[in-house]
Amino acid sequence: MTNGSSPLIRLSGVTKVFLTDEVETHALSGIHLDIRVGEYVSIAGPSGCGKTTLLSILGLLDTPSEGSYSLKENEVANLSFADRARIRNREIGFIFQSFNLIGDLTVFENVELPLTYRGMGAGERKSFVTEALERVGMAHRAKHLPSQLSGGQQQRVAVARALAGRPAILLADEPTGNLDSRNGEAVMELLKELHAVGATICMVTHDERFAQHADRTVHLFDGRVVEDRIAA
Amino acid sequence: MQTLLQDLRFGFRMLRRSPGFTVLALLCLTLGIGSNAAVFSWIEGILIRPYPLVSHQDRMFALVGTTRGVEGHNGLSYPDFVDFEKNATLFESFIVDKITGTSLSVGDRAEIASVGIVTANYFDALGVRPILGRGFRSEEGTGRNAHPVVVISYRTWRDRYKSDPEIIGKTQYLNGVQHTIVGVAPEKFHGTFIGYSFSFWVPTSMQETFDSTGYKLENRGARWIEGYAFLKPGVMRQQAQAELNSIAQRLENDFPDTNRGHEVQLFPLWKTPFNGAGNMSPTLAITMAVVFLVLLIACANVSNLLLARSLLRRHEMTMRLALGAGRRRLVKQLLTEGLLLSLIAAAGGIAVACWCRNALVFAFPSPAAGIVIDYPGQIDWRVLAVSAGICIGSTLLFALVPAIHASHVDLSSALKTEGGGVLSGSSRSRLRSALVLVQVSLSFVLLAGTGLLLQSLNKMRNASPGFSTDVIVSGVDLFSGGYNLERAKIFHTQLLDRVRTLPGVESAALTRVFRPRIYSHGR
Numbered sequence A: 001m002t003n004g005s006s007p008l009i010r011l012s013g014v015t016k017v018f019l020t021d022e023v024e025t026h027a028l029s030g031i032h033l034d035i036r037v038g039e040y041v042s043i044a045g046p047s048g049c050g051k052t053t054l055l056s057i058l059g060l061l062d063t064p065s066e067g068s069y070s071l072k073e074n075e076v077a078n079l080s081f082a083d084r085a086r087i088r089n090r091e092i093g094f095i096f097q098s099f100n101l102i103g104d105l106t107v108f109e110n111v112e113l114p115l116t117y118r119g120m121g122a123g124e125r126k127s128f129v130t131e132a133l134e135r136v137g138m139a140h141r142a143k144h145l146p147s148q149l150s151g152g153q154q155q156r157v158a159v160a161r162a163l164a165g166r167p168a169i170l171l172a173d174e175p176t177g178n179l180d181s182r183n184g185e186a187v188m189e190l191l192k193e194l195h196a197v198g199a200t201i202c203m204v205t206h207d208e209r210f211a212q213h214a215d216r217t218v219h220l221f222d223g224r225v226v227e228d229r230i231a232a
Numbered sequence B: 001m002q003t004l005l006q007d008l009r010f011g012f013r014m015l016r017r018s019p020g021f022t023v024l025a026l027l028c029l030t031l032g033i034g035s036n037a038a039v040f041s042w043i044e045g046i047l048i049r050p051y052p053l054v055s056h057q058d059r060m061f062a063l064v065g066t067t068r069g070v071e072g073h074n075g076l077s078y079p080d081f082v083d084f085e086k087n088a089t090l091f092e093s094f095i096v097d098k099i100t101g102t103s104l105s106v107g108d109r110a111e112i113a114s115v116g117i118v119t120a121n122y123f124d125a126l127g128v129r130p131i132l133g134r135g136f137r138s139e140e141g142t143g144r145n146a147h148p149v150v151v152i153s154y155r156t157w158r159d160r161y162k163s164d165p166e167i168i169g170k171t172q173y174l175n176g177v178q179h180t181i182v183g184v185a186p187e188k189f190h191g192t193f194i195g196y197s198f199s200f201w202v203p204t205s206m207q208e209t210f211d212s213t214g215y216k217l218e219n220r221g222a223r224w225i226e227g228y229a230f231l232k233p234g235v236m237r238q239q240a241q242a243e244l245n246s247i248a249q250r251l252e253n254d255f256p257d258t259n260r261g262h263e264v265q266l267f268p269l270w271k272t273p274f275n276g277a278g279n280m281s282p283t284l285a286i287t288m289a290v291v292f293l294v295l296l297i298a299c300a301n302v303s304n305l306l307l308a309r310s311l312l313r314r315h316e317m318t319m320r321l322a323l324g325a326g327r328r329r330l331v332k333q334l335l336t337e338g339l340l341l342s343l344i345a346a347a348g349g350i351a352v353a354c355w356c357r358n359a360l361v362f363a364f365p366s367p368a369a370g371i372v373i374d375y376p377g378q379i380d381w382r383v384l385a386v387s388a389g390i391c392i393g394s395t396l397l398f399a400l401v402p403a404i405h406a407s408h409v410d411l412s413s414a415l416k417t418e419g420g421g422v423l424s425g426s427s428r429s430r431l432r433s434a435l436v437l438v439q440v441s442l443s444f445v446l447l448a449g450t451g452l453l454l455q456s457l458n459k460m461r462n463a464s465p466g467f468s469t470d471v472i473v474s475g476v477d478l479f480s481g482g483y484n485l486e487r488a489k490i491f492h493t494q495l496l497d498r499v500r501t502l503p504g505v506e507s508a509a510l511t512r513v514f515r516p517r518i519y520s521h522g523r
Ligand SMILES: Nc1ncnc2c1ncn2[C@@H]1O[C@H](COP(=O)(O)OP(=O)(O)OP(=O)(O)O)[C@@H](O)[C@H]1O
Pocket: A018, A019, A020, A025, A026, A027, A046, A047, A048, A049, A050, A051, A052, A053, A054
């Protein structure tokens, strides 16, 4: 695992404090975490321990209260809203628990959306989208609206959307949480395949079975990393 | 360009996917823009620039005779009028335009029509060129009953004379006197009397023929003239008024018997007391206020709809931002959507405005056969632009609300949505039901506003600019129909007796000359 090169992601001393009604919630305290290219990291821990918070900081959806975050050797903890949007768009693919497809856009347009925001030309967009949809086996449903698909199919489209822009890392927050076990396994199988061909993945999951898919499991408790285990 | 196309496509889809919202919003905006444009056009048409084809209406003022210390107005006498015309230096021209009626014989029937008794310079001063023949020659204005010539309106020419190209030189009996037709006025010219379309114009020399109360051209005490004056370019009304005052003063000194206390005032056209303008301006003002209210309410309604929808779209906006949309990009998308909505509405508004343009005519039915009521309603592009601008502006403003939400949205909430996979809506039901409440109450205000508008229109209709519709005026000229005096008398008596016995007739009377009661005197 140690190839000497610097990690894709390095969090050092990251703290996140939420202030609500004069109550401070320390969601994360002093997190140190490196993620290397090609790794498949699973984050586990009890409810409320800060998994989602960690993922939204990794995904530049939120900023840490303290500490530094370097992505591809660039410090990104304190960038402007617009710069974070740009990096999110290029480097990060999100897979959400509740799919979050836009109901008024077709499958194709949903997958195309992040590429559009990148300012990519129509021809290139088309080939990227088609490739991603083929990868998840949803190319035949390109013209459907999300409401015309099953939950498992919707999540596969969401995976395609995350993939299409060829991001540096895929972030998934309980991607199987809204799926039955059969569909859940299918999506997990898909992530495994993606990892096999080189994708870097960081996934939050409650399910021990799925955590096994990853080659490294980080356990959080009360906002701290209590275990960082690399599978044999 | 490509993103614009994309946004447009998405905008259309959003409109199609929520037909309730789309129909409601479009209806509100269309009616708002349309009614405003229509009413402002009426106002512009009736009060600001009432006379189509007449040039320099900005320098045109009503010439009104008044008596010192007495409310209301009367006319000018012809000798006074001539003296004013002769002595005034700040004026380009003076014209007489006295409305009266005539009975004319058509085959074996007799009909009534509206006639303007005008000075010979009338058409030249107005800058209106007859399409056939000519206007009046200056010598035709004077000489007691010496010049039985007539200019006919386009509509008269078309309807009564079947657009006869050889009409010039033919004759027509008016009040029993054979008149020679010397000209046909252009189609758009209806005369210079708000509310009426004239059928015939005769020169002042024929006054006695059209006035049952006698010959007045040499009588300084007979104040019958209504007219207009055109100021020279650059002359202010106050200066012109001062000049008229000094001439009036001189006349008062020279002719104390007839002119003591008599003055002449210049009124802006929209205040003209002797035609429909004076009557209509307050009611038009009410109408204007009401439709402006309607416009505002329409805007508020649409804004509310957009606001309600922005709540529904909150999560969509969060998602788009999470996927890397810049705020500028989102604003652009929302602007495109708002623009699409308001442009469709503006097009609809123009259609409504065009359709309503002549609706005022329906509110005032013609009081008698042969009298054509005319309210010029020209769609003014400035009016349209203002109404459409207000609507488009407010729509765009509120279309941007989701973008404002988006600017302080907690993006990490994208990771936290519960519920179904397709983004349908955040369940902020309290705020939403509050919006619905506002929506409903505003709609009630809209309803009330519309009621007020109808009421005001009704009031305008009752404040009819001339004829009381309770009184049926019927005009026949027996002499031009070939009756002699004896037979006419017998006919009159029999006619009155028969009419009186008709059910629903309270009283019947005969008068020789038809005269529309256009205004109510102050006294
Ligand atoms: N926006 C917020 N404002 C205030 N407190 C927050 C906010 N988001 C999270 N928290 C708090 O931070 C802590 C960690 O929350 P987080 O959502 O990261 O937990 P989690 O590990 O993802 O839990 P779960 O497994 O239930 O999803 C919790 O105590 C939560 O109440």
